[in-house]
Amino acid sequence: MLVITRANETLAAEADDAVVEPEQLRRATLASSVGSALEYYDFYIYGLASALIFGPLFFSPLGPDGALIASFATYGVGFAARPFGGLIFGYIGDRFGRKMVLILTIALMGTASFAIGLLPTFEQAGMLGAVLLVTLRIIQGLGAGAEQAGATTLISEVAPRRRRGFFASLPFVGIQLGTLLGAGTFALITMADKSVLQGWLWRVPFLASFILIAVAIFIRLKLKETPAFQELEKHKNVVKNPIGALWKHSKKNVLLGIGLRMGENGNSSIYSALLVSFMSMPAGVFAGNNSIGPVGLLIAAGFAAVMVVTFGALSDRFGRVPVYRYGALFQAIIAVPAFYLVTLGNVTLVWVVMAVGIAIGVQSMLGPQCPLLPELFGSQYRFTGVAMSREISAVLAGGLAPLLGALMLAATNHSWLVLAIYSLVLALISFVTTFFTPETAGRDLVSTEDAK
Template identity: 60%
Template sequence: MNARFAHDVAGTSRGHDDPEYAENLQRATLASSVGSALEYYDFALYGLASALIFGRLFFPALGTGMALVASLATFGVGFLARPLGGFFFGAMGDRLGRKSVLLITIALMGGASTLVGALPTGQQIGIWAPVLLVFLRLCQGFGAGAEQAGSTTLMAEYAPPERRGFFASLPFIGIYLGTLLASGVFALVTLVPDHLLFSWVWRVPFLFSVVLIAVALWIRSHLQESPTFVHLEAQEQVIDNPISDLMKHSRGNVLRGIGLRMAENGGSYLFQTLGISFAVTAGLTKSGGSVAVAISAVVAIVTVPLAGRISDRVGRKPVYRTGALIIMLVAFPGWYLLSSGKIVLAVVVLTVAISFGVCAMLGAQCAMLPELFGNRRRYIGVASSREISAVLAGGVAPILGAWLLAITHNAWWPIAIYACVLGAITFATTFFVPETKGRDLTLLTDAGGDSGQDELKRIESFGPLGTVRGAIA
């Protein structure tokens, strides 16, 4: 494969001369998007189920409040496996390439989600029901630990450098398509009478995952390897131990990546999972909660690529900083409004927090995290940053939040403080991260370690309108 990059989104410039590149770019976008859709269909579905029905199904012996905590704890368990999966598959992706790893992760993640729909409940087999649920959740998390990092890396490496923010954000539309699909399906199943919902209807959305697995595997099996990894192999620069290389050269950027993710990942699960459960206890119907998530996901389908496109013009840092600030500003009024249990207010809060706050950060992050790391350790670098933060932010947020609600008798203000702290951590981190817009992804050094000549080459490669004058051969 020729490892040069196309000129723009339509494949003009080089696209007219090389239709293969344009075709592979489209295929990479589709492959990454379907994988993202499956991952977040699984995770949004599990999050909704753990917040609304898993307590009764798998922890019937506990009281209502503690059953919710236990149910959300199984949700958090998946995040414990994500860093392990990120390290394992991330290192494999930097040694063997992106494509083979993405085939494995999608099968593992989707297969575990499908099997959740076949589990017996606590009333049927007692303690073994939650044990099996936790095991499948661990498998799901292990696969997901490298799935999103791989999709992010693949798309950033395929994208034209001057429009990398926009292109790299396109697969993340799959996040909200998956969330929308999960919330839509869940809204429908929660409309049925409780005796049917808790007997067999709850299984249907999980079993449906097998359809998405089949589609994703078929698409990815026809995908070619990313251009920058081909370049790495051609230069014989692939290393045997990416984890050791990461620990030696990239610890600072891993920490920066973790800080960047605290408000984006933690805020997402705090509002989308715990926020809905909190609003339901305040009077919002289960179907109303799913509708609120669905509406915010529809708006996010537009705001994610918009944020990515803006980051191509003004830089990654200003866009990221804006998203963190939105989370901080919406924290106190948002959780107060959720305590009303009214669907209109829930829709407004989730749309502002998720579709604008979280999505501004996500749109910039799609290109920024891969741009932070050198070519030999990019997959493991992105996976480490994403998945360690997923434990510290996304995994802990619903559990700690549910505990805070339990000990304060559903007071809204402790959760507002928590959300504000997450936003402040990310906002502060943006002042310690180098601007990465337009960085050459074939460089072996991390961002911040580029030579003056490399930096000058990056800046001079862009004209006033962001057009690329040079290409990577």
């Protein structure tokens, strides 16, 4: 009897694994990956530009510290816009389908990034350039607010149930590709003469985003709708107000998603933007050297591309929550020693710190998070739930981290302890949240019920 039961379970699992055609799974993975690459290419070039270039270009009258704070404020504005983008496009995704949103968000986000490369600087047009920069950053944030939610929802609803962690993390290799492109581009252009860099060369990374936009839209036009949404349409279960349904039934799971993201998203911003700025500040250990940070991000992204999939696959084997919990704990443990090592002035140590913090600390949370967030919510408002969890946390953690960090650094005479304590606190928030999070591995995503 036991053998027959196990055989039936195996056949059921194999049937579940055959929900979509292999071609559809490949196309969905590619479409999500290219979108992730564009989002994080934009994310990193804007973050690095905020840390290294935008201050003197658009806010020079405010002085070095004031210009940096204003520059990071525009960075934070983009994150502030993301929940609104998540609401708007989450509604569209749950009401009219996942595919439509993925086309709209990539076009909006990419066009805004391209336009940033055309902006006049303070020297050319006074504060007009800064106003336009903020406006475009808001538009960019609106598109980005649903891009990752759409990608992770799409691939999770298409992927085989038993290997959902592996497949759901594959598009996030696109994040590392975007990081490699963004950090690599900046590592090259920051080697140029300062007058050339601030004259016209800084525009090139933003203008180049047009290529990724075209490729992503072309691929996404060929996507099919996911099985979960097709089932909703087939049985006329599409809700007219997914936002209202989410807040009625899933407030707890949204809060869990936000808590889980604090350590991952916050530390991603600390390592990729705030740490880079800290090292190159006039009082920093590598004052005036703008290439060390981008090169470190380049190295870290190479390792992270492998590790995010590794941790995603581990969550299939050991569960989402245990992998996430120990990843958050690891990030907390390394916080103080990692940022102390940066102050020693050894370039190799800096690169090791960035690689360990991003490739292991951040990815050990991001890997299981890829399938976990979609698995938390029922199919009727899944897109909106993932978007809200991701984007509210993106404001609280990712968007505010560089701005608050810059303010605290200025107030503490650029003490490295600011970075260490900030990283530690965010990681501990995620660690504690895992004890309230249900295990979701293997859930049926056609279900309209939330994980409990």
